[in-house]
Amino acid sequence: MSVVIDTHTHAISSDKQRYPLAPVGGHQSEWSAKRPTTYEALLDSMDAAGIARAVVVQASTVYGNDNSYVVEAVRSHPDRFAGVFSIDVLADDAVSQMQRWLDAGLAGLRLFTTGSTMPGQAGWLDDERSFPVWDYAQRHGVSICLQMTAQGIPALLNMLSRFPDSRVLLDHLARPDLAGGPPYEAAAPLFSLASHAGVFLKLTNRTIAEAARGASTSEAFFPRVLDAFGAHRIAWGSNFPAAEGALPQLLAQARESLSMLPADALDAIFGGTARTIYPQLRA
Template identity: 90%
Template sequence: MTVVIDTHTHAISPDKQRYPLAPVGGHQSEWSAQRPVSFEGLLTSMDEAGIDRAVVVQASTVYGNDNSYVVEAVRSHPGRFAGVFSVDVLASDAVTQMQRWLDAGLSGLRLFTTGSTMPGQAGWLDDERSFPVWEYAQRHHVSICLQMTAQGIPALLNMLAHFPEIRVLLDHLARPDLAGGPPYEAAAPLFSLASHQGVYLKLTNRTIAEAARGASTPAAFFPRVLDAFGAHRIAWGSNFPAAEGTLPQLLTDARESLSMLPADAREAIFGRTASTIYPALAA
């Protein structure tokens, strides 16, 4: 039976004293205030959806760089969860902080350069102060997932030139503009990354919605992405509970939107690729 892995979930503790709010940028996200889900609730939703394992990604718009609740989730259910942490990559002790969270059992790093509370694209992605973190990640095979927009792709290309062996995962496919439809000229920056074998794509509900906007259709866009990157570099993530809807519905929607792809490609996107990005999921 095919293993289903969700590469993008968030967990919010009901205990604000033990896990105080410290959102990046000073603003808590609306979704985390309106529909928070604890890791216990996340497990229940995973069981309802038939999802075997999930990556709990640090909720930067709730806890900033304090990844303690992600650590608790992974330690409580190591067979079901892997964890992705955030650090201030421009800080002088960034590598030390990175080692701290890896030693605590987390598996990957997330850089938050845009989001609902931080519109636009932050300019620090290729800041030289972050080079020690990228060098450490490259040397120790730690994947970096990037919450970014297509405007950040030139900076990412700069980092890929410096760190050619790095493995990066683009949240929401770096939010390409697909409304113009085929041949997707506005998404050219995304496709320019296809030749970089260390660039992986995280395909989420946001991607699915964008693929159905304007002149675009999922049937036109997703085979094009598959052809450019290969299923072995594409992984599904629900974005639950930041995404509205139940986890079973989000998985159903994703499966329907990718139904035109070959079965072996869908098996990779909904499971196998995730274990390449985060080997802890395969343990």
């Protein structure tokens, strides 16, 4: 079995004095209050699941743009973790903040434009104030992870026209509506991104649940995505512990849901693609 890399985990400290709550939007996410998981506990879960390495993604609905706990996780276990940080990309010092977290050892940037505490799609994705950050990321090969909905795809296309060499990773495939089933007309905005070589897909528990909703099935949807994007642009992420269930269970569910795909594609989705998105994982 090939090495498994999880591209989407979160870690929550038990020390609220050292790592105070500062959630984006002012409201802590329900999952982080119910299922807080330290990076030590995350490691134990990875070991139980047989996951070699994981990307710890900043929990914006817990810590906002203070990425200190992600830094601690990566510094404590650089052989197991890579880290993704968040910043205010509209701030005057956004590039300096980006350099700060990269210098601290983190591997990529996350833009949080919607989510559990921000249900609507934010309109600032293609705000010109963010252009310096996108320019820096493009010039230095820094991947940008996007927590967004399909409503944000027109803004993303605008950014890709300005920064065509950007490498972006869409959390949960940008949450497409798949319930109508084949030929997936409602997901046309997602498939419109296939021609952009720098667009990668993060396939998570949310994607798996959506692919089985309504008239859709995993057997219909995932081969379609594979055909459009190629396995070298699709990476699995558990979304643990935001996703309910134990990490071994989440991995097993993902393997079962993708079992119709060829073995070489599965090797890429469950490990190989992650190394392209975050080169630090090659070490």
